Amino acid sequence: MNGDGGEEWRRLNPRMLVVHPFHVAVRAVPALLGLFVAGSRNGVSGHVWSFGGLGLMIVLGVLQWFTTTFRITDEHVQVRKGLFRRQVVTVPRDRVRTVDVTSHILHRVLGLARVEIGTGRSDQKGGGAVKLDALGTAEAAHLREELLHRRPASAARTGEALTAAPAATSVGVATGPADGDPAAGPGTGTGAGQAAWAETTGAGQAVASTGHVEAGTAPRGDSAPVTWDAGQEETELARLRPHWIRYAPFTLSGVVAIGVVAGFLSRLANEGGVDLRQIGALRDGWEWFTDIPVWTAIAASVVALIVFVAVASTLGYVMSFWGFRLTRHSGGTLHVARGLVTTRATTIEERRLRGVEVSEPLLLRAVRGARLIAVTTGLRVGRGAQRGGSMLLPPAPVAEAERLAEVILAPVPSGASPRETSPGEASPITVPLVPHGPAALRRRFTRALGVNALAVLALLALWEWAGWPAWTWIAALACLPFAALLAADRYRNLGHAMTPEYLVTRWGSLVRRRVALERDGIIGWNVTRSFFQRRAGLATLTATTAAGRQGYGVSDVTMSEAIDLATAGIPGLLDPFLVVPEKHTP
Template sequence: MLPSLLLPLVGVLFVGGFSARSYLWAALGVAGTVVFAIIRWATFTYEIVGDRLETKRSLISRSVRTIPLERIRGVDVSTPPMHRLLGLAVLKIDTGASGGDEEAELDGVTLQEAERLRAVLLRRTARPETHAPDLAGPGERVIIGVPRRWLLYGPLSGAYLLTPFALAGGAIGLTFQWGDDLGLDQDAAWSAGEWLWDHPYLLLVAVLLLVLAMPFVGGVMYAVFNWDFQLKRRDGYLVAERGLINRRSVSLESARVRGYEIVDGLAERWAGVVRAWAIVTGLGDSETRGQLLPDVPRVVAYQVTADAIGPYRAPLRPHPPVARNRRLFRAVFPWAVLSLVSAVALLATGTVLWWFLLVPSLLLAAVGVPLGLDRYASLGHGYDGVRLAVRSGSLRRSQAVIERRAVVGWRLRQTWFQRRAGVLTLIAGVGAGKGGYSAIDMSEAQGAGFPAEVTPEWLAPFLTSRTPPTP
């Protein structure tokens, strides 16, 4: 708990002017935190009783939380810097409960105890499923260890590119918050703002430096979080381990994995790299806990997902040409209208400011053509007899591969514009992941035929024709 007190203690010292009284308050804060932490540690116990885990806390009021072992979806073990220094770990139990109200966390157990508890809590070996590759094999096998040179792909994901601006914003916020203690009053802030206004090139240079720092700082942050990424199969579980400062290990029960999602952006697509997440039933926080792969070459991602979960062996079927027209219209028409309005206003008024609206809108309209074509090329759906796949998006293209047994329902959605165009959106309801995955702008024939192909037994009673009685 002490590292979390660093900023408040510095604030107390600044507010108190580093006087004897401020040091006294800081010392009292540290002592009170230590005492409180010791009391919490002494009044917290955990125990595995039969088929359930019980945690008890009796600091002020006594509380007992019981978690059936059969509801445990995963066990995460992480080692933040202070814990690693002391040989400790944080063990978090995921039950897939909404909002995480029924999750338990054991903060401060030894590494040996964390590994022992992980083995005990996950002792139920996953049952092998049809078409699932070697899910319940004993022992541990490394599926892939991501080479460190592939961490150079990190800036392409864009996940941490805004880190320099966040750091700069935080520094400015702290300066204003502690401005009086640092000798910077409101008049000084206004003077600094006026000086920057009189020297706009310096502000422009600062922004350019932050922009140039984006890929470097973003790449460093990406490497810190995904350092030494390993995906393993251990006793019926998929285990993903990663992290440089905070080493984290996430376990996903293979029997509950229903598919995977492969994602790439424009920059990643040009470089031929993708990311992958697992689609798991009852998994909270799937964006982080379900990660199977960071940025890796596309061929490697398909090999790993096929080995860990199962391959998809059918081409994606294209969507009708009207879907392309809809994407071109939405990508070009708004900017074309804005360009026309700007051009008319420029001719009518002669105001130079209209150029600042006309030129960007023309550029965006021109960029909309390849963007619309790429969005159409990204559309697709397919079925190989075991798994179905749907794909869409351009700036963030996502292909979801789902096992047929995971589909629990179908939903057809058609807006007014889609009805006019003769297309629709088909949503495959899945009791895992996002809950539903969409095939956008299919033809009406495809929307009727695809569910009948994937789940024919559902539709057969409604498609049986009757022979009319002879008169």
């Protein structure tokens, strides 16, 4: 029995006929502008071409509803889509790792949600994810319950599924067994205690937390009531404080906004055949800018850039983390709710949590700020912690990040967490780190100063024989002190420690990271030695894991230190590869 027979194919919500054409039309604005200009130059009214192109885009958007169907069987998730190129995407239900239910502003107005079913195979585009855009909010939550509880599809539709709140706008859940995760095998259900989840409204305020419900409470349309489970206890671990917003300008997320705006304007100008030099205001501004002294122009540009980045970063921080709230539930889960316009709630099963990462970008570290990231299986990391859903704390005081990390790594009073802490064991967040030796220090200075010196010599040669301006090699020479400071900081931030429960490693300068990785989550060791490391007698030991970045390294330690760490981390694993020198008796 394959479980695929007898299940009816379902369609997306008819209200998506408003969403898709709108999204397609917005993305096609530069092309429509190009059609307008091209049509005007050919003697035809430009609006005719534009309306024709817009009508074609709307038709393509509408066709997605007629050509997309899906069904959830006892063993598979299947999606059929496409008109000229028909596709059938099939995902085994026991391979489902995450279900993200997201509602953007237009979705929220229409009571819709976009569902993305991830298998954890890849973070790249198309890497195993199945997208359904869009479903009703209640139907999306219902579908999420079907998949995460591993229930038979027929049973879930007869009333055993969780009742969903219409205000739920975004849910991201790490569930199902992850590859290499020793805590669960294929097809393992989450259980009633691990089914706890949070739904959010407007500013991300948690309004529902439940495990399982009685039969007969299945969703009945988008206005179905929420069923609470009185047995679930919720403990708030962190909440956004208004004064945390002062850390936003130091995240530099506004730099991305500059690239997006510049790219959009460039594409708009190219598609529309617009010569920016012919726009009076831009031309006058450029003439004024070129007429002022060079150093004044540079200072004005730097100030304008700093102001723009600071404002954009602050707005992005507020949009992403407004209403942030982290809670722990007695069922063994952590819940993160956040967002202003687009809200999102992420549920992480603590049995899949393999550690935490305290991340401190350089500017954020300068003002004593940090972020906290979960090292867990089943959540995406390739697109960044924020988009992947693994961020446990937005930029906030470093003391708050360290406090929260210790609370998360501590055993849960209810006993839901499998982690244990030995009496008197030092916290992996504050445990003193073992510094790396003088060879690691020399290696950092050699790399930093050597590369800079080569750049100075190359620019000096180009100035002498190719006529390059002298300021190029002078600027490179002036960077030598900064390279030395960078090397010193990189060495100062380098360290590791091994506690009875965790491997702790720290590295980086532009972004300093301290990772506490649970030793039970390490599935292997990788020892690498580059040409220059071999000359210096050093090696890099990488702990491989199914969680987070799939590998966390201890850089530039001696070979004996690497072997000792690996042996202490997983006793007996390296024994078949070690050669014990024979002792000769006299």
